[in-house]
Amino acid sequence: MNRRHGFIIAATHSGAGKTTITLGILAALKQRGMVVQPFKCGPDFIDPTLHQMVCGRVSRNLDLKMCGPDFVRSSFIKHGRDAEALVVEGVMGLFDGGESSSAALARTLNLPVVLVVDTRSCAESIAAVVKGFETLDQKINLAGVILNRVGSPRHRQLLVDAIKRHCRTKVLGSIHRDAAFSIPERHLGLTMGEERPLDETQIARLSGAINDMGLDDLIAACPLPRPPAVESNQPIDPAPAAQKSCRIAIAMDQAFCFYYQDNLDILSAAGAKLIPFSPLKDKRLPPDINAVYLGGGYPELYAAELAANRKLLAAIREWSRAGGPLYAECGGFMYLTDGIWDLKDNFFPMAGVFPTETRMKKRLAALGYREAAVHDSRFWGQVTCLRGHEFHYSDITAMPEDVQRVYTLQDGRREGYMINNTLAGYLHLHWGATPTAAENFITFCRHHKPVFSHSS
Numbered sequence: 001m002n003r004r005h006g007f008i009i010a011a012t013h014s015g016a017g018k019t020t021i022t023l024g025i026l027a028a029l030k031q032r033g034m035v036v037q038p039f040k041c042g043p044d045f046i047d048p049t050l051h052q053m054v055c056g057r058v059s060r061n062l063d064l065k066m067c068g069p070d071f072v073r074s075s076f077i078k079h080g081r082d083a084e085a086l087v088v089e090g091v092m093g094l095f096d097g098g099e100s101s102s103a104a105l106a107r108t109l110n111l112p113v114v115l116v117v118d119t120r121s122c123a124e125s126i127a128a129v130v131k132g133f134e135t136l137d138q139k140i141n142l143a144g145v146i147l148n149r150v151g152s153p154r155h156r157q158l159l160v161d162a163i164k165r166h167c168r169t170k171v172l173g174s175i176h177r178d179a180a181f182s183i184p185e186r187h188l189g190l191t192m193g194e195e196r197p198l199d200e201t202q203i204a205r206l207s208g209a210i211n212d213m214g215l216d217d218l219i220a221a222c223p224l225p226r227p228p229a230v231e232s233n234q235p236i237d238p239a240p241a242a243q244k245s246c247r248i249a250i251a252m253d254q255a256f257c258f259y260y261q262d263n264l265d266i267l268s269a270a271g272a273k274l275i276p277f278s279p280l281k282d283k284r285l286p287p288d289i290n291a292v293y294l295g296g297g298y299p300e301l302y303a304a305e306l307a308a309n310r311k312l313l314a315a316i317r318e319w320s321r322a323g324g325p326l327y328a329e330c331g332g333f334m335y336l337t338d339g340i341w342d343l344k345d346n347f348f349p350m351a352g353v354f355p356t357e358t359r360m361k362k363r364l365a366a367l368g369y370r371e372a373a374v375h376d377s378r379f380w381g382q383v384t385c386l387r388g389h390e391f392h393y394s395d396i397t398a399m400p401e402d403v404q405r406v407y408t409l410q411d412g413r414r415e416g417y418m419i420n421n422t423l424a425g426y427l428h429l430h431w432g433a434t435p436t437a438a439e440n441f442i443t444f445c446r447h448h449k450p451v452f453s454h455s456s
Contacts, residue, residue: 003084006224007112007143008041010090010102012129016118017148019047021175022089023198024206026055028215029085031207037083039076041105042091043369043389043428045258045296051089054203058261062088062109065100065369066387067262067432069108075262075432076109086224094133094140100369103140110225112143114172114218119159120149127162134169143221144172146213151177172221173213244273246442249286250293253278255306256331258296258428263438266431270439279335283311291325291445292316294332296428300360300394303340303348316351320422322450326353327379327441328424330392333417334358336424337396353422354403356396366390370427372407372416379406379423381440388429421448 009025011018022038029036038051038059043066048059060079062072080086090102094115098104106113115133119126126147134142145163150156156174163171198206248267250259256279264274274293275286280302285292299306306313316336320326328336336353343360350358372386380386386407399417406423407416416425421444431438 004086004224005084005219005222006080006086006088006109007114007218007222008088008090008102008106008109009116010094010106010113011092011116012118012133013093014096016093016116017175018090018116019050020206021116021146021148021210022047022087023050023054023203024175024210025215025218026051026087027203027207028210029087030055031211032215034084035082036085036087037080039079039086039088040091041088041102042097042100043391043430044091045260047089048261049257053198060262061260061430062105063100063430063432064104064108065097066389066430071432072105072108085219095136103137106141107139112141112222112225114143114222115145115169116148117145118149119147119155119174120151120177123155123158124162126159127166130163130167130169134167142169144170144218146172146218147174149177150174170217170221172218173210173215175209175213178209244268244271246270246272246291246446247286247289248272248274248291248293248445249277249289250274251279251295251332252276253280254297255280255299255302256295256297256335258329258331260428260430263429263431266435266438267442270435270442272442272445279309279312279316280305281309283309283315285312285315285319290449291327291441292319294326294328294335294424296330296332299331299334299350300340300342300358303342303346306335307339307348307350313349313351317353319450320351320353320420323421323448324450325379325441325445325448326422326424328422329428330390330426333424333426334394336422340394353419354399354417354424356399358394358396360394363393365392365395366426371410372427372429373409374407374416376404376406376418378418378421379441379444380434380437381443383434383437383440385434386427386429386437387433388427390426390428392426 009022036055039062040048051059060075095103160171277286336351337356337358338352339347339349339357341347341359370388370390374384404418405414406418
């Protein structure tokens with residue numbers, strides 16, 4: 001038997017239980033003593049942290065739209081090299097998203113697909129659903145289906161009999177409806193893995209449910225195919241510690257936690273030493289730094305605590321005014337505005353680098369992939385187009401026209417606001433397709449360190 005296995009866990013639609021079943025499979029494989037490498041299809045920041053919570057390995061985003069096929073293939077090979085099971089959680093429904101879909105990723109990596117089917121309010125008609133998924137794209141290897149939220153043994157029998165009668169796809173197992181497996185949610189998605197939304201008992205129950213379902217059949221159905229060919233744009237290894245001469249202070253706490261691990265690796269490879277700090281707790285920036293990096297996250301949930309830490313807000317403001325390189329995305333951008341209005345019309349003052357205010361909304365303000373034409377070469381050098389993703393429930397009041405806009409998005413919007421050497425906006429960039437942009441950023445930071453010290 002092939003000792004290595006790989007597959008994509010996809011679903012018929014969003015909300016079918018794909019993430020919960022993925023976590024159960026990861027936990028069950030690890031419980032068997034297997035080395036498991038998780039991946040996530042698409043730009044999601046949250047699901048990879050849940051994967052890591054369960055199996056103890058950093059989960060990698062595999063995003064064809066932002067990074068391109070060569071980078072995705074290289075990442076899959078490199079990070080799964082020592083693993084016995086390579087498990088990719090899909091995004092939305094199997095075919096949703098076109099070139100960024102789970103189906104496109106399955107074709108790119110030549111991986112079999114395990115399809116999660118939500119069986120609530122359905123019986124024999126489930127066969128039509130499965131039949132459609134197994135015939136829509138003949139290039140997809142549908143290794144089997146997992147029936148989720150099955151109501152009773154009788155319900156399961158009806159489902160299985162119908163699929164056997166009308167479909168060639170094998171039923172790999174079923175999961176009974178069980179609310180105890182629910183993961184807490186908030187406006188940007190599920191709760192982060194660092195917050196331990198599932199305790200050890202719940203994870204053990206998830207693993208047990210997968211084992212009861214029939215993990216052996218799933219493993220047997222998904223031997224790892226021959227690795228895909230890789231031509232260029234491979235993920236690069238971090239530079240030796242002695243060569244990391246650019247110290248970047250990076251915000252990492254409950255409020256700022258949205259980072260692509262590949263971006264951090266690319267910065268490290270370009271010579272950066274990342275120095276974590278907490279805008280919630282620290283009173284000053286780390287000493288002897290060249291730049292500050294504020295990622296996305298949940299500043300709106302911790303607005304009162306962030307506003308109360310006036311010393312750190314003042315240090316950030318002083319750094320920016322002195323011309324220190326500062327890059328911020330989404331939540332980090334919100335932190336740099338004059339303040340945040342919550343849904344109850346409470347106002348929390350922030351760093352005041354940008355003369356605008358952030359207001360939270362009840363509904364999603366923006367979602368989708370973005371390509372940004374770059375009009376200022378300071379940070380990104382000769383890279384003229386950057387790729388990223390936008391996802392936020394807030395918006396800003398009118399930004400003064402005299403504030404420089406560095407990007408033009410495909411829809412014509414001007415984004416990426418620059419004051420001094422501070423660049424910020426709602427766009428989450430991924431440098432997988434443009435690693436030279438990160439390299440130039442490091443070079444810029446080395447040569448624009450402010451003359452004062454923040455160690456005092």
